[in-house]
Amino acid sequence: MRFVLASQSPARLQTLRSAGVEPEVIVSGVDEDNVTAESPGELARLLATLKARAVVAELDDHATVLGCDSVLEIDGVAYGKPGTPEIARERLRAMRGKSGVLHTGHCLFDTNTKQELRELASTTVYFADMTDDEIDAYVGTGEPLVVAGSFTVDGIGGPFVTGIEGDYHNVVGLSLPLVRTMLAQVGIAWPSLWTPVVKRPDYNESEAARYDDSRGGVERAQAAARAVGELLPAGSQRVLELAVGTGIVGAELVALGNLVHGFDLSTAMLQHAKVRLPGHVAAADATRLPVADRRTDAVVAIWLLHLLDDSTPILAEVARILRPGGVFLTTTEKNEATRYAEGRDPNTTRAQDSLTRLVAEAATHGLALDGATTFPGPRRTTGNAPIYPLIRFRRI
Structure with missing residues (x-):
């Protein structure tokens, strides 16, 4: 219905x-x-x-x-x-x-x-x-x-x-x-x-250990980092990465000349991130970040919003910590990209990372869409390589 x-x-x-x-x-x-x-x-x-x-x-x-x-x-x-x-x-x-x-x-x-x-x-x-x-x-x-x-x-x-x-x-x-x-x-x-409840991954120790290999490894991380680099404003960047995970994307951003600080809720994932980004990761909820108001130049969230039941608190928190003119870069339509690559029909339900929803909700928090790009994921065993959209919001 x-x-x-x-x-x-x-x-x-x-x-x-x-x-x-x-x-x-x-x-x-x-x-x-x-x-x-x-x-x-x-x-x-x-x-x-x-x-x-x-x-x-x-x-x-x-x-x-x-x-x-x-x-x-x-x-x-x-x-x-x-x-x-x-x-x-x-x-x-x-x-x-x-x-x-x-x-x-x-x-x-x-x-x-x-x-x-x-x-x-x-x-x-x-x-x-x-x-x-x-x-x-x-x-x-x-x-x-x-x-x-x-x-x-x-x-x-x-x-x-x-x-x-x-x-x-x-x-x-x-x-x-x-x-x-x-x-x-x-x-x-x-x-x-009623909408069926979707079980979210808990990213425990066993999941963290195999996470990179099961998600495309360094190849996918490098593609994501290059796309983020395209949308970051010119000059040396201090980047705050939400859901930093194992730090694999953050490490590639560092290799491109950025200073990256990462937050994640999973202590198991952070154990891996500490090796790649020593001294620059910490446990924190992305809806309650230990960051002062309007102090951050750039926030990045790669493959995070599609996992959430409600992405609104994340957008509100990002808007709080970004300085005027600061940018928020996030992947969007993650699940839809996979569906298209596999030749399946679009999903009829509204995902938390849908482009239309993010643009409308971000606008209520003073975040205006002003840039976008795409990058390829690893080729799948069936179908084509998914093409992931990456969008940029600027804090008004």
């Missing part, structure tokens, strides 16, 4: 993913600023309906489309995304110490049954009495500029929400119990949407 989320909200996408559902995302393009309604709740429901219908109109085959939109109501006034720091600061000062109602409109359109369901979920939210300094600091993070009501409950704004009455997920962006009920009305059981 094709299940489509008609929303660009990362929070809504993550809410569904955390519940075991991997939707296809299609952004509607609806101009929210020019839509009006009789009440904040009706406005949220109308916007959700317009989003779902706009996406349905673009489909060329059957799908079940979910459109959502959230509006915060305080004293009868509707508040959407503030857009500017000045407006966000003004709204947060007006909200502090008060309560509001977060309305989320839901529209489910099933093209098979030709049914359109429109529902509204409302949750009361209580806000802390924030100080002016706290408001200025929060606005400075940029988070309240792009969310309805200028706050989040699941992000940086969480400590400023003292309580809620109603569905927590509704405040994040969509009501999971309501969506489940709506799907049942069109004959779709919620468990049928």
